[in-house]
Amino acid sequence: xxxxxxxxxxxxxxxxxxxxxxxxxxxxxxxxxxxxxxxxxxxxxxxxxxxxxxxxxxxxxxxxxxxxxxxxxxxxxxxxxxxxxxxxxxxxxxxxxxxxxxxxxxxxxxxxxxxxxxxxxxxxxxxxxxxxxxxxxxxxxxxxxxxxxxxxxxxxxxxxxxxxxxxxxxxxxxxxxxxxxxxxxxxxxxxxxxxxxxxxxxxxxxxxxxxxxxxxxxxxxxxxxxxxxxxxxxxxxxxxxxxxxxxxxxxxxxxxxxxxxxxxxxxxxxxxxxxxxxxxxxxxxxxxxxxxxx
Amino acid sequence: xxxxxxxxxxxxxxxxxxxxxxxxxxxxxxxxxxxxxxxxxxxxxxxxxxxxxxxxxxxxxxxxxxxxxxxxxxxxxxxxxxxxxxxxxxxxxxxxxxxxxxxxxxxxxxxxxxxxxxxxxxxxxxxxxxxxxxxxxxxxxxxxxxxxxxxxxxxxxxxxxxxxxxxxxxxxxxxxxxxxxxxxxxxxxxxxxxxxxxxxxxxxxxxxxxxxxxxxxxxxxxxxxxxxxxxxxxxxxxxxxxxxxxxxxxxxxxxxxxxxxxxxxxxxxxxxxxxxxxxxxxxxxxxxxxxxxxxxxxxx
Amino acid sequence: xxxxxxxxxxxxxxxxxxxxxxxxxxxxxxxxxxxxxxxxxxxxxxxxxxxxxxxxxxxxxxxxxxxxxxxxxxxxxxxxxxxxxxxxxxxxxxxxxxxxxxxxxxxxxxxxxxxxxxxxxxxxxxxxxxxxxxxxxxxxxxxxxxxxxxxxxxxxxxxxxxxxxxxxxxxxxxxxxxxxxxxxxxxxxxxxxxxxxxxxxxxxxxxxxxxxxxxxxxxxxxxxxxxxxxxxxxxxxxxxxxxxxxxxxxxxxxxxxxxxxxxxxxxxxxxxxxxxxxxxxxxxxxxxxxxxxxxxxxxxxxxxxxxxxxxxxxxxxxxxxxxxxxxxxxxxxxxxxxxxxxxxxxxxxxxxxxxxxxxxxxxxxxxxxxxx
Numbered sequence: 007x008x009x010x011x012x013x014x015x016x017x018x019x020x021x022x023x024x025x026x027x028x029x030x031x032x033x034x035x036x037x038x039x040x041x042x043x044x045x046x047x048x049x050x051x052x053x054x055x056x057x058x059x060x061x062x063x064x065x066x067x068x069x070x071x072x073x074x075x076x077x078x079x080x081x082x083x084x085x086x087x088x089x090x091x092x093x094x095x096x097x098x099x100x101x102x103x104x105x106x107x108x109x110x111x112x113x114x115x116x117x118x119x120x121x122x123x124x125x126x127x128x129x130x131x132x133x134x135x136x137x138x139x140x141x142x143x144x145x146x147x148x149x150x151x152x153x154x155x156x157x158x159x160x161x162x163x164x165x166x167x168x169x170x171x172x173x174x175x176x177x178x179x180x181x182x183x184x185x186x187x188x189x190x191x192x193x194x195x196x197x198x199x200x201x202x203x204x205x206x207x208x209x210x211x212x213x214x215x216x217x218x219x220x221x222x223x224x225x226x227x228x229x230x231x232x233x234x235x236x237x238x239x240x241x242x243x244x245x246x247x248x249x250x251x252x253x254x255x256x257x258x259x260x261x262x263x264x265x266x267x268x269x270x271x272x273x274x275x276x277x278x279x280x281x282x283x284x285x286x287x288x289x290x291x292x293x294x295x296x297x298x299x300x
Numbered sequence: 301x302x303x304x305x306x307x308x309x310x311x312x313x314x315x316x317x318x319x320x321x322x323x324x325x326x327x328x329x330x331x332x333x334x335x336x337x338x339x340x341x342x343x344x345x346x347x348x349x350x351x352x353x354x355x356x357x358x359x360x361x362x363x364x365x366x367x368x369x370x371x372x373x374x375x376x377x378x379x380x381x382x383x384x385x386x387x388x389x390x391x392x393x394x395x396x397x398x399x400x401x402x403x404x405x406x407x408x409x410x411x412x413x414x415x416x417x418x419x420x421x422x423x424x425x426x427x428x429x430x431x432x433x434x435x436x437x438x439x440x441x442x443x444x445x446x447x448x449x450x451x452x453x454x455x456x457x458x459x460x461x462x463x464x465x466x467x468x469x470x471x472x473x474x475x476x477x478x479x480x481x482x483x484x485x486x487x488x489x490x491x492x493x494x495x496x497x498x499x500x501x502x503x504x505x506x507x508x509x510x511x512x513x514x515x516x517x518x519x520x521x522x523x524x525x526x527x528x529x530x531x532x533x534x535x536x537x538x539x540x541x542x543x544x545x546x547x548x549x550x551x552x553x554x555x556x557x558x559x560x561x562x563x564x565x566x567x568x569x570x571x572x573x574x575x576x577x578x579x580x581x582x583x584x585x586x587x588x589x590x591x592x593x594x595x596x597x598x599x600x
Numbered sequence: 601x602x603x604x605x606x607x608x609x610x611x612x613x614x615x616x617x618x619x620x621x622x623x624x625x626x627x628x629x630x631x632x633x634x635x636x637x638x639x640x641x642x643x644x645x646x647x648x649x650x651x652x653x654x655x656x657x658x659x660x661x662x663x664x665x666x667x668x669x670x671x672x673x674x675x676x677x678x679x680x681x682x683x684x685x686x687x688x689x690x691x692x693x694x695x696x697x698x699x700x701x702x703x704x705x706x707x708x709x710x711x712x713x714x715x716x717x718x719x720x721x722x723x724x725x726x727x728x729x730x731x732x733x734x735x736x737x738x739x740x741x742x743x744x745x746x747x748x749x750x751x752x753x754x755x756x757x758x759x760x761x762x763x764x765x766x767x768x769x770x771x772x773x774x775x776x777x778x779x780x781x782x783x784x785x786x787x788x789x790x791x792x793x794x795x796x797x798x799x800x801x802x803x804x805x806x807x808x809x810x811x812x813x814x815x816x817x818x819x820x821x822x823x824x825x826x827x828x829x830x831x832x833x834x835x836x837x838x839x840x841x842x843x844x845x846x847x848x849x850x851x852x853x854x855x856x857x858x859x860x861x862x863x864x865x866x867x868x869x870x871x872x873x874x875x876x877x878x879x880x881x882x883x884x885x886x887x888x889x890x891x892x893x894x895x896x897x898x899x900x901x902x903x904x905x906x907x908x909x910x911x912x913x914x915x916x917x918x919x920x921x922x923x924x925x926x927x928x929x930x931x932x933x934x935x936x937x938x939x940x941x942x943x944x945x946x947x948x949x950x951x952x953x954x955x956x957x958x959x960x961x962x963x964x965x966x967x968x969x970x971x972x
Binding site for chain 1: 327
């Protein structure tokens with residue numbers, strides 16, 4: 007499937023399937039009998055997670071397990087915040103994530119625009135090399151990348167998480183494809199109007215690229231927020247951990263306190279879940295375009 | 301002076317200069333953290349190194365050692381089993397769910413959101429949830445299976461069941477992605493084609509088999525390829541849920557190479573595994589695309 | 601304001617094809633010059649070279665006496681109107697108009713003054729707060745014009761600015777363009793494939809084909825004395841009838857018709873006559889046998905398609921997919937324009953009178969006009 011097709015598909019997915027019927031009578035379709043079990047299987051684990059996070063330790067040890075909230079022990083959440091440097095991890099992750107989102111938006115816009123519209127020496131070769139890095143699995147490069155980051159003295163700092171992820175081949179590729187769909191006459195008109203290349207990018211092209219930039223921002227956010235393997239390799243000091251890594255260590259330390267563990271993870275999921283509900287169409291567009299899953 | 305100013309501006313605004321000025325920050329980052337590591341990794345795979353003391357060249361020794369390594373063989377077998385289960389379940393399951401979701405029903409948005417949400421749940425949260433759902437003593441799964449007379453199962457803690465538990469968990473987390481892609485493709489099927497088939501007297505199942513399924517061919521091929529690549533790169537779930545265990549029951553190549561490089565200090569050998577895995581992925585992808593080309597009919 | 605010169609300008613996008621082949625052209629200060637020709641003839645390329653959006657492969661371009669080959673579009677002080685208007689979708693009309701001035705750091709009061717002035721000329725006052733998506737096609741066209749006007753440039757470059765308008769609006773805007781040019785007197789280069797625009801708007805017309813100039817001249821000159829077969833076939837609607845003929849011994853022989861001829865002999869010629877020069881033959885003058893096929897009454901005139909004995913000649917300006925109305929045997933399709941009173945019926949056999957001085961002759965080998 008060509009990338010153009012993929013992007014068209016993504017557009018359609020973002021539009022969403024056929025709308026709900028408007029008004030009218032309630033017609034019970036037998037399809038509900040198919041969809042209800044599917045939806046239940048997908049959602050139940052998450053629901054049970056939330057329920058468990060509100061139970062006392064004793065209740066979590068109860069068999070058969072309870073699917074209705076038997077208590078509202080909100081204290082679990084405050085306990086977690088006290089027992090682990092949760093706020094610290096949260097801030098770390100936020101810093102890393104926002105830096106990566108900002109970096110990708112800026113650097114991928116600049117490079118994507120250059121690859122889309124400016125004819126410069128070595129453009130084709132550079133672009134092919136960038137695309138090549140998309141095809142190689144991360145595991146292949148993980149050891150040398152670690153060595154490079156170590157030689158930059160970034161190991162065990164947030165810089166190790168930020169610097170390598172400030173720009174990505176995916177973002178460049180996606181924005182380039184998008185920029186090429188904009189009418190080139192707009193940019194020519196702006197050139198004649200006296201705008202520089204930078205002026206064209208920031209005053210004409212980027213204001214017209216809202217959906218593409220939002221998709222890139224949302225995907226970068228999800229990917230960085232949920233990343234696990236790279237922080238695992240580069241961060242050792244609990245004070246510098248991201249939330250995913252911190253929770254993995256927290257899990258080790260609190261094998262038995264299921265309710266606290268669940269409370270911690272509910273909190274860690276909140277930002278991405280909130281973003282998902284507010285920016286669902288960009289998530290779907292991004293996911294369908296790329297196949298990236300955190 | 302005016303002429304000189306114009307000359308300087310011309311030089312600065314030349315497309316070559318501007319182009320590289322725009323591209324270079326991103327290109328530099330990708331070269332340093334993407335391209336150089338690819339080459340370096342290839343070099344590492346011909347070396348003996350523990351990442352700390354100086355490396356020395358060993359030629360093909362790392363690659364020669366691979367076939368004699370039972371743990372590598374086990375990892376590859378586990379990876380194969382996992383892929384053979386994960387790909388059909390997530391692709392076929394995604395297709396059926398998408399077909400069910402692709403109709404104007406009351407509450408369809410709720411169903412859709414329910415199916416999509418696991419896609420954005422992080423791996424570690426997924427693992428935590430399933431460790432709890434699959435908990436042998438207090439888990440929901442054993443209780444529900446017990447109601448229909450099955451189990452109890454040990455899931456992640458049994459050497460027979462751990463890999464299958466990982467399959468179930470990853471299908472749950474991944475299927476929403478396939479649904480999104482299939483839904484998009486379903487929206488793209490022209491209504492006239494379905495209507496023409498209806499007029500020709502085809503039933504619902506006939507339309508699905510003779511119209512919908514062939515038209516989804518290219519998307520199915522894409523999903524099979526993409527799911528396979530991701531299946532072969534499995535790591536996070538194994539590391540977090542079973543840590544390769546019980547014993548070595550869930551060792552897969554990436555997990556093994558992680559252990560070797562970052563806990564065993566055998567980076568050269570690990571790099572060789574990474575390249576072999578890359579080659580396997582590449583060959584499998586090419587084979588899938590070639591077979592798919594014969595089976596898939598693209599729209600004219 | 602300034603004159604624009606192109607000297608031996610060639611532009612190649614690939615090795616073997618020249619989009620523009622050795623073009624030399626001078627546009628006088630304040631002149632309204634039309635570049636006209638079929639698509640792919642190089643007219644838009646010529647315009648984009650003057651704008652600085654493309655660089656010439658060889659040759660020189662000068663605006664106001666200064667060679668601008670290496671000058672950026674920004675510093676050429678020209679304004680351009682694009683075929684699809686290229687209005688900035690995310691800006692209001694006001695900001696669209698002001699953008700070029702802001703980029704040049706024009707003082708704010710000056711920007712305001714010029715925007716007011718241009719919007720008064722074009723009747724945009726009520727639209728300044730709207731965005732392009734909220735405008736009709738004609739309004740967008742005016743904004744595009746306005747964006748060029750506010751710049752008060754040395755030259756206007758217009759690339760088929762009316763082609764996206766419907767027929768009625770196009771006639772209106774054509775007149776408006778002429779009015780604006782008469783009022784401001786700014787050097788204007790106007791690209792079109794529409795010969796009516798070319799004839800009505802231009803001080804001079806440049807007819808182009810395959811990257812080369814075919815003829816330069818005042819509209820009436822180009823119409824009355826096409827220099828070659830291409831121009832003859834391209835300018836005029838319906839196009840000139842072109843038939844194969846021979847000229848020898850002081851006459852031109854065409855089917856059963858002999859026309860007196862005083863010029864040099866040429867073995868093979870194309871004989872051309874405009875549809876409006878053909879009339880139902882009344883008196884005993886020279887005439888052509890004619891069978892009516894299709895009659896198109898237009899109200900003020902009647903277009904009559906039919907055949908005559910002979911062989912049609914291709915001018916090279918025909919539309920690619922043009923289908924000859926009749927191509928059987930030795931008969932050629934020709935078209936005549938009659939007064940409404942003379943409207944014939946399909947199937948009529950009649951004779952068409954020809955005015956000898958209105959006949960055009962072209963050498964079939966060189967394709968150039970002969971004599972006169």
